Amino acid sequence: MWESMSRREVLNVGAGAVAAGVGLTAGPARALNDYAEQIKKFTGGKTPVEGRVKLDLPELAENGNTVPLSVAVEAPMAGVHVEEILVVAPANPNARVIRFRFSPMSVPEASTRIRLAETQNVIAVAKLSDGTFLQATRQIKVTIGGCGG
Amino acid sequence: MAEFKPRIRLDKKEVKKGETVDVKTLVSHIMETGFRHDPDGKLIPRMIINTFTSELNGKFVFGCDLESAVSANPYFEFKFKPEESGTLKFTWIDDEGVRIEATETITVT
Numbered sequence: 001m002w003e004s005m006s007r008r009e010v011l012n013v014g015a016g017a018v019a020a021g022v023g024l025t026a027g028p029a030r031a032l033n034d035y036a037e038q039i040k041k042f043t044g045g046k047t048p049v050e051g052r053v054k055l056d057l058p059e060l061a062e063n064g065n066t067v068p069l070s071v072a073v074e075a076p077m078a079g080v081h082v083e084e085i086l087v088v089a090p091a092n093p094n095a096r097v098i099r100f101r102f103s104p105m106s107v108p109e110a111s112t113r114i115r116l117a118e119t120q121n122v123i124a125v126a127k128l129s130d131g132t133f134l135q136a137t138r139q140i141k142v143t144i145g146g147c148g149g
Numbered sequence: 150m151a152e153f154k155p156r157i158r159l160d161k162k163e164v165k166k167g168e169t170v171d172v173k174t175l176v177s178h179i180m181e182t183g184f185r186h187d188p189d190g191k192l193i194p195r196m197i198i199n200t201f202t203s204e205l206n207g208k209f210v211f212g213c214d215l216e217s218a219v220s221a222n223p224y225f226e227f228k229f230k231p232e233e234s235g236t237l238k239f240t241w242i243d244d245e246g247v248r249i250e251a252t253e254t255i256t257v258t
Contacts, residue, residue, distance in 0.1 A: 066220040089218060093184050097218040100227075103209050107169055107228035110211070113220040115182070146220075 035088040035095035039125055042086045042099075048125050048135035053085075055124045055136040064116040064146030071100070071124045072109035073134065082108035084127040091120035115146040153177055155251040157239060163256045164231060172203070172211075173226045176241050176249055182217035198223055198249075200242045205255070206235035231257050 039048070056070040073082045081104050087097040092115070100110045108126070116122070119141045126134045153176055160171040176198070183195025195217060202212035211227045223241070231237075234257045241249040 070226075092218050093182075094217055096216045098216060099214040101209075101212040101214070103211065103229070105205070105208075105210050105229045105232060107230065109228060110213070111224075111226040112213075113224050115218045115220055 032090045033095040035090040038095045043133045048133035053134045053136035055138045057140045060141045062143045064142040066113045069114050070111040073126045080130045086125045088123050092117045116142045117145040153249045175224045177222050180221040198241045198243045204238045
């Protein structure tokens, strides 16, 4: 299902599902959560630009309970720094995964370990101090889900 | 109350100005998601660390807001360029308001 859809289609379907208040029935997959809403809230309605964010996840996670995640933003222009990065998981029970907060002292990269309920496209959105937003999407296959649902 | 035992590793504690320090932190915590049920079918309430911050001499360096989707025993790695020597303080706060703290000393030459 995911494999056969482009990112745009996935986003459209997700937004439609949220708008209609109904679940998307993609085989055994659970309905997508309100991740689009969460991104909108984070960006204040601005559309993030695809690129310059590097989101690293394994291609395949056998255990969804502890999946290593790294995110980094390509060096922005002088005087601009990365303020925050929000990570969302559209097929988890709760869309929000983590929000990293940086300072002018920071190197704009961070790593942690996360839980993923099932195969899905994880999204990272970075907020820059000049008010722009950048985004990266990465698919990960999960063999055994890890949200204790 | 559970033992939390924070662990911190800095790749170096003495740096020249402009150099990057790599910080790895780990703290033991169950990170109960709030989505699981006990054997009687009752929902187990959420109990997670919801905030982590790192400060140098009281100045914010790095932090994050955690959700249920962060794995048990939260691990973070981040990098920064310290502006001055001093105390690097790490604070984790969980849903019950328990604060876990740790400090490291950094020297900038």
